[in-house]
């Protein structure tokens with residue numbers, strides 16, 4: 276679980292533990308938040324481990340997966356959830372360094388984590404298979420004009436990873452799917468400079484409210500589960516009809 280310390284990742288980590296997964300709660304820098312998730316899982320009788328690693332950095336990704344091998348056993352599932360966005364602005368104000376940061380986590384990081392997962396889960400490597408869920412956004416299709424087109428483009432790239440990798444490893448026991456979240460109550464909107472964004476936009480949505488992280492988590496867990504055994508390269512929109 277990349278980015279499991281807060282928001283959608285935290286809700287997904289806790290639900291996964293409830294469903295019997297031993298969960299690696301990866302985070303970048305907010306150790307307190309990640310340790311709180313780990314403590315909550317352990318208090319409920321589950322198995323969890325917090326690991327600090329910046330998924331944009333290749334040595335960190337390699338160390339993250341080696342830690343999971345050593346501490347939690349064979350990998351069966353990956354949720355590529357860690358993602359970032361920066362302050363709302365127009366394309367004409369986005370510099371190259373920002374594009375590198377956003378794509379570094381949202382695209383490069385997800386690719387490297389998927390690579391490590393395939394090496395551990397593919398039947399061609401003698402493993403038993405597994406499932407990957409990439410946490411994307413409706414922004415991939417809507418473009419996020421005036422807010423963060425760079426972020427939207429990174430999520431469109433992530434969706435292409437979902438489609439391509441799904442077909443690449445479909446015969447090797449690995450399913451790869453995506454969840455495109457809508458406007459969900461988490462702290463990510465503060466990073467965009469508008470902490471109240473969900474309250475502002477919620478009433479304008481077909482369902483007339485923002486979503487909760489647990490509602491995204493349930494879709495992720497379904498796609499990871501055997502209930503979704505014949506689904507790969509596909510997406511669930513969890514976006515209140517948006």
Ligand code: NAP
Pocket residue numbers: 277278279280281282283284301302303304305306308328329330331356357358359380384410411412413455456457458459460461462463464
């Ligand atoms: P969030 O509350 O800001 O949490 C992000 C999590 O990702 C944190 O645990 C953070 O770690 C971690 N993270 C960020 N960069 C990382 C990196 N380079 N390496 C490792 N961990 C990293 O975000 P969220 O709203 O839950 O978003 C989760 C995913 O859902 C993202 O991919 C986001 O794009 C997607 N999404 C969210 C919404 C929404 O409305 N909230 C909508 C569509 C899609 P620290 O705690 O250490 O900072």
